[in-house]
Amino acid sequence: MTVYEAELVVDGRESAADGVLALTLRHPLGEALPTWEPGAHIDVLLGPGLERQYSLCGDPADRQSWRIGVLREPEGRGGSAYVHEELRQGDKVRVRGPRNNFALAPAPRYRFVAGGIGITPILPMVAAAEAAGAEWTLLYGGRTRDSIAFTEELGPYGDRVTIAPQDETGLLDLASVLDDVPEGTLVYCCGPGPLLDAVEERCPRGVLHVERFQPKEQENGPDSEFEVVLERTGKTVTVPVGVSVLDTVRAAGVEVLYSCTEGTCGTCETEVLEGTPDHRDSVLSDEEREAGETMLICVSRCRGQRLVLDL
Known part of the structure; x- marks a missing residue:
């Protein structure tokens, strides 16, 4: 599949909140x-070792520009x-995508x-839900x-939006929105890991959709060596202990799209033709994990001795 990649121009640069910049990108x-749909993100290639993913937060109907919001993280990786x-403004930056691991499914009600x-990613979802009635x-x-960004855009929605600064109201009152969820309601959540964990604890299976910026903490079994057959390439490689499938495949001369290498962006998602993956990502749903039809090869491994991948 061909993935769009181009050098775009920073056509707008404005403060969206304390520590948050909103950038508008256009083709020169x-x-x-x-085209893109709510929940999509793009890879922004800032330089060697500085490839980052940012959610698109503008209007999907606008084919002339993309907007992203970037939080200044003092303890980040640069x-x-x-x-x-x-x-x-006026600088050029290379981007790739869009890609969507957080798509908004049709539903009569959303939280x-x-x-x-x-x-x-929630901003265009709210607009889409509103447009759908x-x-x-x-x-x-x-x-x-x-520090709470884009509040002016949310203002017209009135009391359907609850803004809760932690220094004024404490932690989010999740019980108020999640303890009585009517049938047919879908819950979409994005934010820091502890918030997502707390929301996951309250939501029944099949209701919740989340997107993580950092890998989810999970207990994994010990690594073991296994074999990977690359069906399209005709190669077979051995994945050693402590080495990812992605790194092993690339070392064998097979080019694969990848980005975060942490199992959060979905760029390296690969079809599994045979074998059972040991899923260690933070992207796939429980249902997708059980189906075992794809895996994120930057972090996931094999429950067994052999995998056959569509590479």
Whole structure:
């Protein structure tokens, strides 16, 4: 599958909140950008070792521009610092995508929960739910009122949106929106890991959809060596203990799209033709894990001695 990749121009750069920049990206020749749906993200290639994923938070109907929100993370790995300190209006930046692991499924009712910069994929979801005539509410928290981004855009929705700064109201009152969820309601949540964990504990299976910015903590068994057959390439490789499938495949000269290498972005998702994956990602749903039809080869391994992949 061909993946769109292009150098875009930073056409807009404005503060969306304390520590949050909103960037508008356009094609330098005015070409239309690929279509996308709420929940999609793009890879932003900032430089060697600085490839980051950011959710699209603008209007999917706008084919001329993409908007992303970037939180300045003082303890981060350098990507957000580069965007905030180096990337200026008129600069060019290479992007790839869009890709969607957090798509909005049709439903008559939604409960949206966002924490901090986790509002970015939720913004177009709220607009889509509103346009579809669905019932919905949004519970949106942040450290302080000044750090909560895009509140002006949410203002017209009135009391369907609850803004909850932690320094004023404490932790999000999840019970108020999740303890009595009517049948047919879907819950979408994005934000810090502890928030997602808390929401997962309250939601029955099949109701909740989440997107994680950091890998989910999980207990994995010990690594063991196994064999991977690359069906299309005609190669067979051995994946050693402590080495990922991705690194092993690339060392064998097979090019594979990848980005985060942490199991959170979904770029390296690969079809499994035979064998049982040992899923260690933070993207696939429980149902997708049980089906075992795909795996994220940057982190997941094999429950057995052999996998056959569509590579």
